[in-house]
Amino acid sequence: MTEKPGNAVEIDAITKSYGDTVAIRHVSMNVQDGEFVTILGPSGCGKSTLLRMISGFVEPTTGDLRIAGKSVVGLAPYKRDTAMVFQDYALFPHRTVAENIAFGLRMRKTEKKEIARRVDEMLELINLKGFGGRRVSEISGGQAQRVALGRALVVRPSVLLLDEPLGALDMKLRKQMQAELKKIHRELGLTFVAVTHDQEEALTLSDRIAVMNAGRVEQFDVPETLYRRPATRFVADFVGGANLIDAEIAAGGQLLVNGKPFTGIGAEVIGERKVGEKVSVVVRPETVSTSPSEGIANGPAIEATITEVLFSGAVQQVVGRFDDGSTIVAHEQALKPPPDRGSKAIFSWDGSLSWLVSR
Ligand SMILES: Nc1ncnc2c1ncn2[C@@H]1O[C@H](COP(=O)(O)OP(=O)(O)O)[C@@H](O)[C@H]1O
Ligand SMILES: [Mg+2]
Structure with a gap:
């Protein structure tokens, strides 16, 4: 030993x-x-x-x-x-x-x-x-x-x-x-x-x-x-940069975003939190990808309007704005053609890689 x-x-x-x-x-x-x-x-x-x-x-x-x-x-x-x-x-x-x-x-x-x-x-x-x-x-x-x-x-x-x-x-x-x-x-x-x-x-x-x-x-x-x-x-924000999506804990271990049920976040992540607790979902930009609005997304997904596409070599940063004015950033491999600014896209990510923090 x-x-x-x-x-x-x-x-x-x-x-x-x-x-x-x-x-x-x-x-x-x-x-x-x-x-x-x-x-x-x-x-x-x-x-x-x-x-x-x-x-x-x-x-x-x-x-x-x-x-x-x-x-x-x-x-x-x-x-x-x-x-x-x-x-x-x-x-x-x-x-x-x-x-x-x-x-x-x-x-x-x-x-x-x-x-x-x-x-x-x-x-x-x-x-x-x-x-x-x-x-x-x-x-x-x-x-x-x-x-x-x-x-x-x-x-x-x-x-x-x-x-x-x-x-x-x-x-x-x-x-x-x-x-x-x-x-x-x-x-x-x-x-x-x-x-x-x-x-x-x-x-x-x-x-x-x-x-x-x-x-x-x-x-x-x-x-x-x-x-x-x-x-x-x-x-969450200082180490690595994160999308922080405001949410609330609802009954039955559910999560609400903008008052609507939000699926794809594991029960083990929600854990022992109390109903009504205000939280933020931590979503790392490299776990997010964009797809055309008519496509089907796996895992959590929210539609947003593309406000910015920044090419930085290996990755492209795609910034989207939700209807409530909050934003989301995706770091995608710059292999596929970037979406058009002003168009709508689905931002989706692997919910098993998400995390929750209090706010
Ligand atoms: N000798 C000092 N006299 C007065 N205030 C100080 C002194 N050294 C540091 N501070 C204050 O303490 C705080 C922390 O400073 P510091 O430890 O240098 O921060 P960091 O290294 O993280 O930038 C700051 O508000 C700074 O102004
Ligand atoms: Mg110092």
Whole structure:
């Protein structure tokens, strides 16, 4: 039998206020040893504040925070077994790559020979062999990102904290660095806690994701569950984008949309909800397809007027408007000819892939 991993980080009922601003509202969550956890949410929701409390640069107002089982409240950052990759990297531009990486080891008064050995080892890991002598002001943004990563990892922290680590990179470089980050995480087996506002990045990188909204964690789960079984309307919308169709629970486990019975949503999805409860049906755009009005649809289907057809390479986005003014988006493979704008079409989808959230 394999032993259950312990908790690398335990955030226990933490609140953080800045005067009248409550940045973190009673958050509790545990990060397991070796996990890659991402804190995801819109700008200003409290992600950096939470990360900085783990690192020790910010202290909680109330609550406890434990690293490897020990409370670290009041403990200086350099005395915690963590290292941070800052959003703007915070490198020394006029020093060399090797000097930047060596920084934390010098602070810890590591022996010179050992520093040289570990810097070399790190240059290899971050794919910058031969760049040790370059000044940071003379390397690219992607390379600077790696140096920041190397500088944090060289002190061998048990928890690596990353604040929007790839935010400054262009799309292509970002994709490449996502793959590298994942590889480094796998190779080192350390605990990573990252912060991002980019849902795709969070889904790609993480073992688990904590979705934050206005200082609270709304859901903390594996990517698939966040996407398929969002706990709240906010999570449904923020992670992946969703059609949210307003509905109401009727007697006998039925669902009403615009007062009319709506079939095709499984009883297991409706579950224990009460009659009269107002809900939204979560329908992912890639599960929706359009067909001509006279056609027959399988599963849930609503007729709508096509208001927009946007071609974006592999998929075409078809936007429809229902009679009540609400809209629906279908992401279809751009293989078939698109429907005409202004025409009517049936939007249908696989009801077994739908989900319900409260509203
Ligand atoms: N040092 C500070 N002083 C006052 N307010 C702050 C400070 N740091 C953050 N805040 C506020 O706390 C909230 C959360 O900020 P932050 O954690 O930086 O959000 P995020 O990283 O998700 O964008 C914001 O309203 C922000 O203005
Ligand atoms: Mg931030």
